[in-house]
Amino acid sequence: MKNFFVTALGVLVGFQYAGAAEKKIIRISTDKTDLVLQVAENGRLYQTYLGEKLLHEADLENLDWQIHPASDASVSTRGWEVYSGSGNEDFFEPAVGITHADGNASTWLYYVSSSSKSVEGGTQTDILLRDDKYPVDVTLHYVAYEKENIIRTWSEIKHQEKKPVQLFRYASTMLYFNSPSYYLTEFSGDWAKEVQMNTQKLVFGKKVIDTKLGSRAAMHAQPFFMVGLNALASENQGEVLMGTLGWTGNFSFTFEVDNVGNLRVIPAVNPYASNYELAKGEVFTTPEFIFTLSYNGTGEGSRNFQEWARNYQLKDGKGSRLSLLNNWENTGFNFNEEILVDLIRETKELGVDMFLLDDGWFGNKYKRSGDTAGLGDWEATADKLPGGINALVQAAQKEGVKFGLWIEPEMVNPQSELFEKHPDWAIHYPNRDTYYYRNQLVLDLSNPQVQDYVYGVIDKLLKENPGIAYFKWDCNSPITNIYSSYLKTRQGRLYIDHVRGVYNVMKRVKENYPDVPMMLCSGGGARCDYEALKYFTEFWCSDNTDPVERAYIQWGFSQFFPAKAMCAHVTSWNKNASIKFRTDMASMCKLGFDIGLKELKAEELQYCQLAVANWKRLQPVILDGVQYRLVSPYESNHMAVNYVSQDGGKAVVFAYDIYPRFQEKLMRLKLQGLDPNKMYKVEEINLMPGTNSTLKENEKVFSGDYLMKVGLDVFRFQPGQSRVIELTAE
Structure with missing residues (x-):
């Protein structure tokens, strides 16, 4: 029966290949860019062009120069295969790697069909590829946003083999370039020095930017990059590829220059410790890779991303944003209800829209008086807040301002009632000493039961305190002690299924509470991906609020994100800087304050009030302008x-x-x-x-x-x- 199935599949695919001689061409276009794919005579799909939009349709017929015979004429055609598989005749990095149930690790994908349809803002193209020896399908998806000159792409992998297969590589796409030289700008750093921009020339071989931190994954490297084609890309000149991956977990960008100077770019989930067991009929969907080609420097590319994000990707991308006063830099963990009510009054006095209560408000058996206890026990600390969260909500309403709340629902302290009841819900080894980052562990979001719990934290807070108008959602620890009690023998799925679980929770929150704005935070800017930003109105760029350092951090993040997505607060970091300089630096983004008014001189407070009023008046220009x-x-x-x-x-x-x-x-x-x-x-x-x-x-x-x-x-x-x-x- 197996042989019959494979033979029948071969006949079907062979029938499809017969049409390949007609030179099937697939054009994926924006108003400024063409990505042209072509089915070769061997029935496989190749990239023949990626660049400035061609004016004449007839010219597409001449785009076959990238496809060339191998040196051995007996070998099939080699070239820029759109989704190259492991074990084929290509000599460089593949997009997909599958170990089949019989142990064979080769995958050769042939064109079957394609279709297109209109979607919001653009056109979606779907291309079905199929292995000729195994019942494996890969569907490539592209959405071209014509006006914004953005292309969004991802892939889906599934099979019908009787036993599970192992995925050991699973890229979102592959892109090829043929230029005299390539200059990569990467964005790296650490806590409090995010998105430091560094540029290097790419030469023969591979340059890989990746992360293995699991949850707080972008702590050392952000999931976006720029490649200047032919020359260093400047702000207003040069051709540049700008790309980002919508994935808040481990990612990998591979830039490989081959023996003849061509560049392939492979954005993917990092397969580190993630050989993924895929069951029959299950669909593995890669993250979305979003990119633009600018022909007038990085400034144009940034504006492409910023406009696209406001129109289609960012939660409430066309809505207004709340200015705020946060208590963290002012009080830390040391506050009570009386102190917070005073700060709520200061919120009104300052003229901002909302008071945001940060960490330290929860836990009773294990009180949150520091970062060693309480995570997981999301009940207001009775002796700190005898009236609970609702008393603070009412105090804010009395002053005519809104109330927001800090949460970190994906985490747990070992000193917590949650950990006592459900130690198996935390990711940690069953047989080794536990390593703690910031005295906490990550909850196992691959477990649907844990997903329900985390969603329930937000749901309960909003139902019991319907006046909560905003959440700051933090994520302070990477995944340590990499083991899931839930997945047991399928540990290769942990890094991936955990992130999917995080997104599942975020999606549920947005679906059930669509009008609640939320800040995406991860010990600063260690979460800044466009998949998560479907569910968040903004993100916290960095815990470093020194205005001099913020000049570089905000410059870096602005390469890919609109100002309305970038939170910037006025604090006491770098008191040598004037309150004007600190406030003016924060005002170029989504403005907030994290400072006590009592430490300000009268003229400084008056200045801040003026700056807040000006920012609110000019918000449509700063946050929605070009x-x-x-x-x-x-x-x-x-x-x-x-x-x-x-x-x-x-x-x-x-x-x-x-x-x-x-x-x-x-x-x-x-x-x-x-x-x-x-x-x-x-x-x-x-x-x-x-x-x-x-x-x-x-x-x-x-x-x-x-x-x-x-x-x-x-x-x-x-x-x-x-x-x-x-x-x-x-």
Whole structure:
């Protein structure tokens, strides 16, 4: 029966191959980019073009130069196979690796069919490939967003073998490039120094960026990259690939330059400790890889991502955002109800929208007075908060502000009632000493019962305290002690099924509480993927709120994310910096405060109130406008960005003097994105009380053309100075 099935499959696939001689071409297009795939005479699918959009359809027929015979004429055609399998005649990294039930580790995929359909914002193309010797199907999916010049792609793997197969590689896609040179920009760092940008030339061999941390997976490397094609990509010049993986777990980016100088890019889940046992009929779906090709530098590519995210990916991407006051930097764990009610009053006084209660509010048998106990026991600590969370909600409502709450529902302290009842719910070894990161363990979200529990934490809090208007969802520990009591002998699924479980919970929360905004946090910026951001309105970029460090962190994250997704708070980090500089740095993103008003001087508080009012008034420009990065802190002693409203009628400029040199040459700031034919009034705002603007152009009117070609004289010599400038079309 098995032989009959394989023979029948071969006949079916052979029938499909007969059509390959007709040179089947599949075109995946945005308004600016073409990805062209072609079925070769051998029946397999190859990439023949990825680049600037071709103007004439007939030219697609000539795109077969990447497909070339192997040196041995008896071997099938080799080339840029779209989803190359292990064990085929290709000499380089595959996209998929499968060990079949009989032990054979080869997979050769042949074209079967393709189709396309309209989806929100674009066109989806689905391509079915099939192995000719084993009942294995791979479906490739592409969604092209024409206006935003974004392509989103993922794959699905399934089989009908009688016994399970082992997946040992499972990429989301493969992309190929043929350029004289390649320059990779990676984003790496650690806690409090996220997204440090570093660029290197790619030469023969492989460069791999990966992570093995499981849950807080992006602690050392963020899941996005840029590749300059032919030259170093600059802000406004050069062709550049910009890509990111929608996966909050272990990821891997492989960049391989082959023997003739071609580059293949392979984004994937990291298969480390993850040989995945796939049952008959089960579908393995890879994460989404989202990319853009910009032909005018990284700035254009960033704007592609920012617009796409607001339109289609970010939760409530077109909605407003809440400014807030957080208590963490002010109180830490040391607070009570009276202290928090005072801070709620300060929230009202400051003029922000919401008070956010951070860590330390829960646990009774094991009180959360530090980070050693209480995680998992999500009941308000009775002696700290005798009125519970609801008393704080009511206090906020009395002051006319909203109330938000910090949670870390995926984690557990061994000192907790939850761990006493369900030690098997935590990921840890049954036969080795336990290693703790931050005195905690990760709950096993591969277990559906644990998923129900974690969802129940949020559900119960919202049902018992319906006035909770916001959650800060933290994730402070990577996965340690890698063992699941639930999965038992299927440990190769843990890293993957755990992340899927995390997403399942997030999805349930969004479905049942769609109007509750949430901040994605992971000890800072160690979670920043676009899959999770389907369920979160924003993310916390870093625990480091020193405004000088934030210049680099916010510059880095802005390469892929819109300002409305990036939380930035004014705190007491770096008290040598003025309150104006700290506030102006945070105001270029989603503004918040984490500071006690009592430590501010009267004029400082007055300034903050003014800055909050200005930020709220200009939120549509800053958070929904088009961003232009003007001066990089990596390339100068200054930094500047400007935002322009969608209709071009309003703009906001943020300019910072970070570490200017003595009497260095100061260049005028040339703006971008303005309407050259409109006249704009220039007004410096966010001025300290009792001071006047020293901007030469203040209160004057200039054409957009002048402001973009001649510019403004905004920079100064003193470190830690900043300017916020509002431009209004007349």
